Amino acid sequence: MISVKGLIKSFGDLEVLKGISTKVDAGQVIAVIGPSGSGKSTFLRCLNKLEEPTGGIVEIAGFSITDKKADIRAARQEIGMVFQHFHLFPHLTVLGNLTYAPMKVKGESKAQAEEKARTLLKRVGLSEKEDSYPASLSGGQKQRVAIARALAMEPKLMLFDEPTSALDPEMVKEVLDVMKDLAKSGMTMIVVTHEMGFAREVADRVLFLDQGKLVEEGTPDEFFGSPKTHRARDFLEKVL
Ligand code: ADP
Numbered sequence: 564m565i566s567v568k569g570l571i572k573s574f575g576d577l578e579v580l581k582g583i584s585t586k587v588d589a590g591q592v593i594a595v596i597g598p599s600g601s602g603k604s605t606f607l608r609c610l611n612k613l614e615e616p617t618g619g620i621v622e623i624a625g626f627s628i629t630d631k632k633a634d635i636r637a638a639r640q641e642i643g644m645v646f647q648h649f650h651l652f653p654h655l656t657v658l659g660n661l662t663y664a665p666m667k668v669k670g671e672s673k674a675q676a677e678e679k680a681r682t683l684l685k686r687v688g689l690s691e692k693e694d695s696y697p698a699s700l701s702g703g704q705k706q707r708v709a710i711a712r713a714l715a716m717e718p719k720l721m722l723f724d725e726p727t728s729a730l731d732p733e734m735v736k737e738v739l740d741v742m743k744d745l746a747k748s749g750m751t752m753i754v755v756t757h758e759m760g761f762a763r764e765v766a767d768r769v770l771f772l773d774q775g776k777l778v779e780e781g782t783p784d785e786f787f788g789s790p791k792t793h794r795a796r797d798f799l800e801k802v803l
């Protein structure tokens with residue numbers, strides 16, 4: 564589903580990703596963890612070309628997106644993304660948020676898009692909110708809408724960038740539960756997260772980034788149980 568080879572990203576003189584290589588199979592859940600500023604968001608954003616990679620090769624969902632001729636719009640349709648700060652359309656209702664792109668980008672009829680949207684809202688536990696506007700929702704509800712909205716495009720994989728970091732503590736679980744459910748359904752997921760419990764329980768593999776390098780990669784048992792590098796041990800001592 565994803566193959567990354569020697570991915571480099573620089574901003575001016577600052578090299579933020581220093582040659583990252585990894586592979587993700589369909590259905591896998593990958594947790595990306597590491598200190599603030601280590602390049603986690605940049606890594607994720609290079610996967611759907613929200614950032615233009617400076618070097619290396621990225622293949623994702625059947626697209627060679629670092630190829631100059633790649634159809635980035637088509638590729639992005641296969642890649643759902645969920646951000647820390649939701650990015651919902653404030654002027655649209657919850658239902659409108661879910662139906663907008665499927666109608667506009669995929670040419671679905673209103674009836675078709677709404678039927679799918681209602682199924683998704685049920686799945687994330689927000690059926691009763693379809694006519695509400697984002698401003699009236701709690702952070703946890705907003706994030707569940709954002710997940711449902713991404714799923715409405717029927718992506719092949721989902722990228723999450725610290726989806727629970729902006730939430731009040733009591734709302735973290737409702738969002739993680741939706742994500743666990745999604746993982747169980749077989750969705751391929753890359754999740755940048757500080758939720759070590761989630762990484763441990765749900766991820767098939769952990770990628771540990773530090774200073775733009777993929778320092779360590781392993782199963783949660785390997786990574787949390789016996790981290791191989793002192794950088795990973797240092798990090799875990801601080802967060803656990
Ligand atoms: P993380 O998500 O792990 O906290 P980021 O990927 O956001 O890390 O950032 C990694 C480094 O890249 C940081 O030093 C950050 O300041 C820098 N950086 C990120 N985006 C930009 C940008 N658009 N321009 C310049 N520097 C950036």
Ligand code: MG
Nearest residue numbers: 603604605725
């Ligand atoms: Mg980040």
